[in-house]
Amino acid sequence: MSDRPIIYLDYAAATPVDERVEAAMRPYWRDSFYNPSANYQAARQVHAALEAARTKVAHWLGARGSEIIFTAGGTEANNLAVHGVMRRYPDAKVVVSAIEHESLLAPAGNYEHQETAVGSDGRINLENLRATIDAKTVLVSIMYANNEIGTVQPIREISQLISEIRRQRRADGNGLPLYLHADAAQAANYLDLHVARLGVDLMTLNGGKIYGPKQSGCLYVKAGLELEPLMYGGGQERGLRSGTENLPAAIGFAEALEIAQAARHDESARLKSLQRQFIAGLEKKLPEAIINGSLKYRLPNNIHVTIPGVDNERLLIQLDEAGVMAAAGSACSASSEESSHVLHALGLDDATARASLRFTLGRGTQATDIELAVKALGQAAAK
Ligand SMILES: Cc1ncc(COP(=O)(O)O)c(C=O)c1O
Secondary structure (H helix, E strand, C coil): CCCCCCCCCCCCCCCCCHHHHHHHHHHHHHCCCCCCCCCCCHHHHHHHHHHHHHHCCCCCCCCCHEEEEECHHHHHHHHHHHHHHHHCCCCEEEEEEEECCHHHHHHHCCCEEEEEEEEECCEEEEHHHHHCCCCCEEEEEEECCCCCCEEEECCCHHHHHHHHHHHHHHHCCCCCCCCCEEECCCCCCCCCCCHHHHHHEEEEEHHHCCCCCCCCEEEEEECCCCCCEEECCCCCCHEEEEECHHHHHHHHHHHHHHHHHHHHHHHHHHHHHHHHHHHHHHHHCCCCCCCCCCCCCCCCCEEEEEEECCHHHHHHHHHHCCCEEECCCCCCCCCCCCCCHHHHHCCCHHCCCCCCCCEEEECCHHHHHHHHHHHHHHHHHHH
């Protein structure tokens, strides 16, 4: 047995399932395995449990249960948002930010689409966004928080801009709706998810990023907004997601969301202090290191750094050998030969992007982990 430390700093890629989540899911594998659509008491209880999970999710979003569509994770929710709207308006246009997750960019690529740029700090510029939206735009999709650099977008201001454009459209006699979707997969541990405060029409959440099961999550769909389904069949999930419901996943996701949202202020404060410690450590050990993305509008668990001249793949291997698990680029795509589209959107060239690493902290991270990780990074970069 090696006595090297195990320091997991890749929480943006995956989180371990919380014990309380696991316990909440357990009855639904064997004891309460019934199909929620079946017509006997035991199944009706399972159906009630599914609806209670939906209500729980809705509560944290300030939404109604009927506005929550359970999905198998963030990719499916993003696909449902984009295809769901665009298949109803095939001649219309979708606007996305240049730093969206692949699961949003790829479906958007099937339609007339336009990207809105971000500044070198990773933030959307509202005037640029306004200029990108035209009379044919039906959907705007801007992620709440970025998975690589942790940048938080001004969703509320964006929704105010959208409302303004809607008013103008009405005045112009343009009957095309304009919807705002936010991918909040990385946001739910730390940020407010109240849909009316944010002003979103559609929002993606993902259980695998919030200490819930992978392939769980939901799409919030504002009442009255009609989507085209991705999958057709028995008509479950208001006809938007046919297939026998995944009870353990829905129950686990709802429990995970509740735990994460209830703890978000305390956990954000705790991680912010560890994030500061990490950055201060870098300044001391690797003064040439550059932090990418806004420091102010940033998730408290993200440190994304360029160390000029290093090869991030080599560094990751060395860090792994030292017991530190981190990421280069997006760990959310299975493998990528290309350097990150997010870093390119910030204006980084290929060589700089390939000298960049992401560390994401989480519930298990302690000050000693940060100390050891910074030390290991300093040693690896010096080799
Ligand atoms: C911002 C964002 N959106 C969507 C996804 C896709 O989620 P999943 O791979 O669980 O379907 C991820 C992570 O992988 C993500 O970070």
